[in-house]
Amino acid sequence: MYGMAWKKRRAPADGASYIDALVRKSSPDTDAANAVINDLAELAGGLNKCPGLLAAQALVLDVRGRSDFAIQQLTKAFDISLDDDQKILSWNRNVVRFFEDKDTSIEVAYLDSVRRRTDVEQIENWIDLFIAMRLTSGGKEAGRAIDLLKGLVSIDDNLTRRFLAYQTYGSYLYGQDNFEGALQVWTDGLAHFPDNWELNNNIAFTLSVELGRPEDALKYAQPATQSGAINSEPYETLARVYIQLGRFDEAVEMINKGKRYATSIASRVTMMLADARLNIARKDLEIANFDVLNARSLFRSLPGGNDDIEESIKKVEEEIASAG
Numbered sequence: 001m002y003g004m005a006w007k008k009r010r011a012p013a014d015g016a017s018y019i020d021a022l023v024r025k026s027s028p029d030t031d032a033a034n035a036v037i038n039d040l041a042e043l044a045g046g047l048n049k050c051p052g053l054l055a056a057q058a059l060v061l062d063v064r065g066r067s068d069f070a071i072q073q074l075t076k077a078f079d080i081s082l083d084d085d086q087k088i089l090s091w092n093r094n095v096v097r098f099f100e101d102k103d104t105s106i107e108v109a110y111l112d113s114v115r116r117r118t119d120v121e122q123i124e125n126w127i128d129l130f131i132a133m134r135l136t137s138g139g140k141e142a143g144r145a146i147d148l149l150k151g152l153v154s155i156d157d158n159l160t161r162r163f164l165a166y167q168t169y170g171s172y173l174y175g176q177d178n179f180e181g182a183l184q185v186w187t188d189g190l191a192h193f194p195d196n197w198e199l200n201n202n203i204a205f206t207l208s209v210e211l212g213r214p215e216d217a218l219k220y221a222q223p224a225t226q227s228g229a230i231n232s233e234p235y236e237t238l239a240r241v242y243i244q245l246g247r248f249d250e251a252v253e254m255i256n257k258g259k260r261y262a263t264s265i266a267s268r269v270t271m272m273l274a275d276a277r278l279n280i281a282r283k284d285l286e287i288a289n290f291d292v293l294n295a296r297s298l299f300r301s302l303p304g305g306n307d308d309i310e311e312s313i314k315k316v317e318e319e320i321a322s323a324g
Contacts, residue, residue: 006036012052015040019056020097028063051077051087055094062098071110074098078114082123085160092130108134128152129161129168136172145172153188163193170202179210200224201234204241214244225254232258232267239274243281251278265302269295269309276316280323288320 003021005014015036022033037056041047047054054077061070074095081087099107108131115127128148135145149172152165166189174182183206190199204221207213221241224234235258242251255274262268276291296313299306 010039010043012040012043016052016056019059023059023063030060030064033060048076049080051081051091052094054080055091055098058094058098070098074110075114075117078117082118082120085158088123088126089160092126095130096134104134104137122158125152125155125158125161129165132165133168136168136175142172153185156192159193163189163196166193167198167202170199174202174206174210179206182206195223195227197224197227197229197234200227201229201237204234205237208237208241208244212244214241217241218245225257230261232260232262232271235261236270236274240277243278246281248278248282265298266306266309269299269302270312272298273312273316277319280316280319283323285320285324288316292316292320 003018005011006018008014019033019036022029022036033056037047037053037060040056041050041053044050044053047057054073058070058073058077061067061073077094078088078091081091095107095111099110111127111131111134115124115131118124118127129152132145132148132152135142136149146169149165149169153162153169156162166185170182170185170189173179173185183203186199186202186206190196190203193199200220201224204217204224207217207220217237218241221234221238225238227234235254239251239254239258242248242254251274255271255278258274259268259271262271272291272295276288276295279285279288279291292313295316299309299313302309
């Protein structure tokens with residue numbers, strides 16, 4: 001599929017997807033991946049001018065067992081990404097991809113080494129954020145991660161970085177079941193980003209689902225759907241709140257709106273489960289069971305699965321069993 005798109009359009013995005021697919025194969029085709037990189041480099045005016053291509057080459061080199069050279073290319077990509085926030089964020093995504101099958105400590109050690117290459121505070125702060133993201137997701141050195149995040153949320157010189165720090169810090173606390181702590185961090189963030197749908201949605205979801213406070217959740221869930229969000233998440237959250245409050249007609253409206261933005265398999269499954277929850281609340285258990293069967297059927301087509309969605313399906317199945 002990716003190969004056909006690349007051959008047909010010769011677009012950089014298609015080429016990047018094709019390279020990723022080629023190196024992810026059980027028997028990676030590094031020759032084909034390298035050929036695509038060379039073609040893209042010609043379109044871009046040279047390999048060394050494009051951080052994304054350098055990072056792609058690093059992937060190929062790593063698969064070929066040339067890890068030292070791969071790291072050099074990844075670092076070269078860093079060096080030419082320092083003049084723009086979006087470039088350094090893109091570089092970070094490439095770093096995540098490069099190290100995804102490696103131990104978190106190896107990735108953090110690499111980020112620490114990169115941080116030592118610069119004495120520019122703005123860049124140091126970005127690397128601190130990336131390190132904190134990795135430590136919180138890898139479950140290691142939580143103390144260091146929290147110290148970094150506390151420092152970053154107090155710095156207001158870069159709004160994008162500050163928002164990501166609030167989001168990361170709150171999400172870490174949420175993952176530790178420290179729901180009140182997560183609420184405090186996200187609420188603090190909302191003082192600086194009052195119209196941010198993600199922070200509003202996180203607070204609403206936590207209040208309604210984890211703490212059973214739908215009345216309190218409503219004042220955050222409603223703004224989340226009115227802040228320019230173009231995905232299904234805030235609508236699914238507001239539907240949950242309305243279901244808890246017994247406002248079923250409004251829940252139906254939110255579910256239908258959410259489905260318009262549910263473009264991925266994961267989001268479509270989530271909206272199917274929203275239908276099921278609504279039907280459980282209405283005591284229409286047969287229809288709810290049908291909703292879950294459809295959700296599970298679609299979920300099977302999701303490449304690689306998704307543990308969180310699998311758990312959500314099981315919870316709704318349990319709710320149906322308990323209600324019956």
